Amino acid sequence: MEIGRSQTLMTALGFDPGSAQLYSRLLPLNGWPLVVVAATLSTSEEELRQEAAPLIESGVICVGETLTVLSPPAVVAHMLERAATRAQDAHDHLLKISQSVPYVAGTAARIPGPIGEEHPIDGEVIATEFTPETFERLVSATSGEMMWLRPSVTVHPSEMRFISVIEATIKAGRRCRGIYPATAWKNSPDVLRMRAEIGEEIRILPRVSTHLMVVGSTHAMFPDPLGPVQQPMVNVRQRGIVEVVTNYYEELWRRAMPVDGLDEEPSAERRLLLAELASGAQDEQIARRLGVSLRTVRRRVAELLEELNATSRFEAGVEAARRHWID
Known part of the structure; x- marks a missing residue:
């Protein structure tokens, strides 16, 4: 029965x-x-x-x-949680679609005048592929720090050529910083290790949603629309826009986990997981963001609880904060 x-x-x-x-x-x-x-x-x-x-x-x-x-x-409780997560994801997707509606009319809408003399925004759309040669020309024509977001990392000849340009840039005294998702860290550790070895400062976030590059105080480059695609790219030199994008990058940099030389992978991995748990994320959300299986997430959570001698996730968070693993 x-x-x-x-x-x-x-x-x-x-x-x-x-x-x-x-x-x-x-x-x-x-x-x-x-x-x-x-x-x-x-x-x-x-x-x-x-x-x-x-x-x-x-x-x-x-x-x-x-x-x-x-x-x-x-x-039953677990399947309800899964269904709720899928429903929330669907809701978020529909919400994003609904937020695009104003842009349908927005292309024709103008601020009522008179508002003074109008000037075009300084910048252009780059419809062709952003190659290492293009990157090298940009580096040679600019100065200041270079910062980028990379939603993904692939191993191919052009990637190695980008790394060569970055190495020369760092040797010339310019600071280079990159923020990468946990999936890139998991899938392409050798590429990140090479970047760290040439002096690029690397930090990790659970998820990086779009490409972005900021050069000094003069250039901000990102895809339009925002996302993981690399073209077309918008290259903006308008000072106010560059400042806003720079501030956005600095906020992400503050949240991201430092991985100096990629030598502290286990510790950094624990910190990423603890940050996700502290934010209240469910196991399935953590699995998607870190690019691992649900089973792996649960195993790592269990290992964390054991390592911290904690009987609950809340207790683990308190102990991790006591050890200064998380802020």
């Missing part, structure tokens, strides 16, 4: 009958060593992982050295 109710519950939550039946078989084995669970079900550990993939992906079970299975009430 209990199995039937579990199957009905899981099917109602959207799982196929096979996954529902497997859940009911695994539930009594919660906490058992995985090798024993596999033997009990007359299968191998790998085959068990494959068969349980939908349950693992959804977070209903966790397969490590031991098997962890959420109880039926916990499954």
